[in-house]
Amino acid sequence: MEDTTYVGHLVAFMLDAAIIAGIPLAVATVVGLVISIFQAVTQIQDQTLAQTAKIVSIAFVLLTFGGYLVSPLMTHTANLFGDLASVGR
Numbered sequence: 001m002e003d004t005t006y007v008g009h010l011v012a013f014m015l016d017a018a019i020i021a022g023i024p025l026a027v028a029t030v031v032g033l034v035i036s037i038f039q040a041v042t043q044i045q046d047q048t049l050a051q052t053a054k055i056v057s058i059a060f061v062l063l064t065f066g067g068y069l070v071s072p073l074m075t076h077t078a079n080l081f082g083d084l085a086s087v088g089r
Contacts, residue, residue, distance in 0.1 A: 009080050016073040023069065024058045031057040 035050040062069075 005083060009076065009083070012076045013073070016076060020069050020073065023065070024061045027061050028054040028058050 031053050032050050035053050038044075039046070039049065
């Protein structure tokens with residue numbers, strides 16, 4: 001296996017990890033911002049409200065779209081194990 005193949009696999013896995021982590025993080029950020037604005041407007045001083053909403057939103061995203069988020073990672077893993085036979089040569 002050539003060095004470009006290793007770099008290609010590494011880039012693919014890093015991109016997959018960024019997508020898997022980035023989408024729930026973006027949703028949690030938006031939900032936290034909306035809850036914070038709501039708390040500022042209504043002068044609610046509860047700190048656990050934003051955290052609970054973020055946890056629920058991340059769980060919802062991962063349960064709803066988890067299969068779609070993980071499928072490219074599984075595909076790249078299968079490709080990597082398929083290419084593993086040529087490493088020993």
